[in-house]
Amino acid sequence: MTLVQKSAGISIQDLHLSFGSTKVLTGVNLEIKAGEFFAFLGPSGSGKSTLLRAIAGFGPRPKGKILVGDRDLAGLPPWERNVGMVFQSYALWPHMSVRKNVAFGLVEKKVPSNQINEKVEAALSLVGLLDYAERMPSQLSGGQQQRVALARTIVVEPDVLLLDEPLSNLDASLRVQMRRELLALQRKLGLTTIFVTHDQEEANTTADRMAVLDQGVVQQIGSPQMLYDHPENLFVARFLGTANILEGEITKADGGAQIELVTGEKIAIESSVFGDGNLVLRPQNIAVRQDPSASALTGKIVHREFLGAQVRYLVDVANTQMVVDQSHALDQPVLEVGAEVGLDINKKSGVFLPKKEVQHAA
């Protein structure tokens, strides 16, 4: 027997939520496609769990709309939403066997017992735990308990799957393995899934698209690569990976463009946008040159970190510290702290975030 999966899209429209007088979510709008693996990513306290719990029907009642397919969930209690949720703590019943834990939701729904057995076994075999059905949760590893929690959620054939930091209780190598398993299971079931995490690597490696949240406001929505390459504001630029943020004014120069930093340096870039703002430069898009004489930008290495695949340098350029990553190879010299170096910036790699009015090229 296979489990029937009913995958539905989720539409969140102008959602506002407060705990008493404390606003926690402000004007959230999201369209999640049926079958999509979607992540809510943000720092601690940004409102990710509150938003997920609002979809499941927990917490204060929000203003605005939450639709799953064309069903409006407003006013429905959690057990009538047909939404499956897996918690960070797994929340397994300690006194019940794996089989009984997984069967629990079906028993509550009064599904006939012959169907319960078939469905439980289908769910346990999907997560690779059929041989563990008679064990108690305390006789399982953390990863296995997490799989039981997943089986218990998918066995009731929900419309959507909600995962609240499901991997954070596992050690680092198991987390990597489990996130791959999770994605493979999601793909097999085609189940619309929302994954809450504060770990950008976890979101980057699993999500088709994600929403970055800060202070209860969605900052940007897109694929991991799109958000990394084209952040729309400084928060997203800083939150997704390391970024050099250089403040200055972009003007036309020599048939192209340049940014004049507030510290006086001029860097040639490519830009169709001019004015005051911040240039976002990723560390791997700056090359360190041992001979500073040929580079427009020069500085002094003040710190070095050997990361294996890369060497990360902190270079002081007129009292601005820039982070520069060089890929490491045996034939590449590792430069010393104190060395005067040149920095060559990949002209096409910067993202300019204008401060106010944007003047586009004519």
Ligand SMILES: Nc1ncnc2c1ncn2[C@@H]1O[C@H](COP(=O)(O)OP(=O)(O)OP(=O)(O)O)[C@@H](O)[C@H]1O
């Ligand atoms: N029951 C509650 N009563 C009052 N305030 C709450 C309650 N639950 C959460 N909050 C507040 O809502 C805000 C968002 O919390 P939430 O747990 O959604 O954040 P989060 O992004 O999931 O963070 P974390 O990654 O730490 O879980 C926080 O400022 C938190 O203090």
